[in-house]
Amino acid sequence: MTAAFPVQDARAKFPALERSAPFAYFDNAAGAQLPQNVLDAVAHHLLEINVQRGGRYAKSRAVDAMIAASREKVAAWINANDPSEVCFGMNATSFIRMVSLAVGQTIAAPRNRIVVTDLDHDANVATWRALERMGVEIVWWRMRDGGTLQVEDLVPLLDSRVRLVACTSVSHALGSLVDIAGVARAAHAVGAEMFVDSVHYGPHALADVQAWDCDYLVCSGYKAFSPHMGFLWGKRDKLIALPTFREEFIPDEPPHKVEAGTFIFENVAGMGAAVDYFEALGRQLGANGDRRAALVAAMDAIQVYEQTLSRAMLDELKTVGATVYGLDDETRRVPTIAFNVEGREPRRVVEAMSDEGFGIRDGHMYAPRLMERLGLSMDRGCMRVSLVHYNTLEEIARFGAALRRVVG
Numbered sequence: 001m002t003a004a005f006p007v008q009d010a011r012a013k014f015p016a017l018e019r020s021a022p023f024a025y026f027d028n029a030a031g032a033q034l035p036q037n038v039l040d041a042v043a044h045h046l047l048e049i050n051v052q053r054g055g056r057y058a059k060s061r062a063v064d065a066m067i068a069a070s071r072e073k074v075a076a077w078i079n080a081n082d083p084s085e086v087c088f089g090m091n092a093t094s095f096i097r098m099v100s101l102a103v104g105q106t107i108a109a110p111r112n113r114i115v116v117t118d119l120d121h122d123a124n125v126a127t128w129r130a131l132e133r134m135g136v137e138i139v140w141w142r143m144r145d146g147g148t149l150q151v152e153d154l155v156p157l158l159d160s161r162v163r164l165v166a167c168t169s170v171s172h173a174l175g176s177l178v179d180i181a182g183v184a185r186a187a188h189a190v191g192a193e194m195f196v197d198s199v200h201y202g203p204h205a206l207a208d209v210q211a212w213d214c215d216y217l218v219c220s221g222y223k224a225f226s227p228h229m230g231f232l233w234g235k236r237d238k239l240i241a242l243p244t245f246r247e248e249f250i251p252d253e254p255p256h257k258v259e260a261g262t263f264i265f266e267n268v269a270g271m272g273a274a275v276d277y278f279e280a281l282g283r284q285l286g287a288n289g290d291r292r293a294a295l296v297a298a299m300d301a302i303q304v305y306e307q308t309l310s311r312a313m314l315d316e317l318k319t320v321g322a323t324v325y326g327l328d329d330e331t332r333r334v335p336t337i338a339f340n341v342e343g344r345e346p347r348r349v350v351e352a353m354s355d356e357g358f359g360i361r362d363g364h365m366y367a368p369r370l371m372e373r374l375g376l377s378m379d380r381g382c383m384r385v386s387l388v389h390y391n392t393l394e395e396i397a398r399f400g401a402a403l404r405r406v407v408g
């Protein structure tokens with residue numbers, strides 16, 4: 001199956017890769033490139049139907065239809081029970097903030113604890129910590145030294161005082177996968193809710209909100225081959241109960257109560273097209289059946305292929321004696337790998353690697369608690385390579401050779 005992954009076909013669909021060659025995009029965790037069909041969908045929107053939604057004329061109705069279609073596609077991608085549970089907007093951070101403010105308004109002792117982790121992006125930590133002034137008590141679920149979150153470490157933190165558990169489905173810094181279904185089971189067992197940050201998971205594997213049985217999930221389209229936008233999913237009854245800000249003329253039901261104001265419609269068109277891209281990949285791989293079946297085939301193949309990328313990158317990093325923070329097991333991670341090279345300043349290495357034609361990131365990875373756990377300063381931090389399915393083993397070999405030149 002791995003050998004069969006059509007990586008060259010996939011690459012051919014992303015014009016930016018060819019245009020920038022031989023530059024290698026290795027900072028995909030900060031945002032991925034766009035396939036041609038996504039660019040076309042954005043251009044089509046801007047050239048043909050760039051009007052406000054909700055009007056009675058044809059172009060405005062076409063905007064409404066596009067938004068509805070994108071909602072259905074995203075719903076299939078994450079396996080939502082109903083498209084109305086998918087709400088579009090600016091980015092993940094603003095949605096986490098919106099949900100946290102709503103939770104803050106309704107929280108009361110004795111159920112006033114919120115569990116956060118020291119592995120998460122600070123977007124899914126600071127937003128919850130900001131509720132401390134509303135009487136919330138923060139409880140820390142600590143990662144293991146190996147860089148993983150284990151449900152058995154969460155269980156002792158849970159009791160009837162916990163209102164919500166907020167955690168990521170995969171680390172944006174270390175690449176480790178989290179057993180989200182296990183987290184949701186444990187949270188629900190004490191009557192708590194489960195909030196998933198799926199921003200980093202989107203491009204790598206298939207979310208399934210029904211199988212996971214989480215209550216809320218956020219995702220950023222721009223990490224998953226769409227333009228800059230984000231979406232929130234919530235169980236319909238949870239979204240109905242959520243006290244959101246909305247003007248009086250907006251219906252008090254999802255998605256409208258969450259989507260107050262105008263958002264970037266052309267990027268919603270792009271998000272729908274990103275799901276089309278995955279679906280087409282699934283069909284190319286031989287999937288029959290409905291959209292979800294094709295999405296399953298595509299994301300499964302991506303996950304398996306990306307395991308070969310993880311393995312190859314971990315092996316290259318070993319050849320330079322790099323310290324890798326996180327799992328050496330490619331089956332429990334995605335190809336997002338944080339590392340340092342002893343005696344080398346991360347920022348200098350990243351600049352030198354830029355001259356070698358690689359875009360990689362250095363710094364604190366927006367995760368102050370994680371830096372502390374790894375014994376790294378916020379100022380210096382570490383380096384991170386983050387690969388997706390359009391990256392290749394050839395690029396990784398080239399990366400290894402360049403890194404050896406830079407730090408050798």
Ligand SMILES: Cc1ncc(COP(=O)(O)O)c(C=O)c1O
Pocket residue numbers: 029030090091092093094121123124168171172197199200219220229230
């Ligand atoms: C895991 C994770 N959560 C949240 C965010 C914030 O996402 P957004 O830029 O959509 O607000 C990021 C961004 O890098 C991220 O990687």
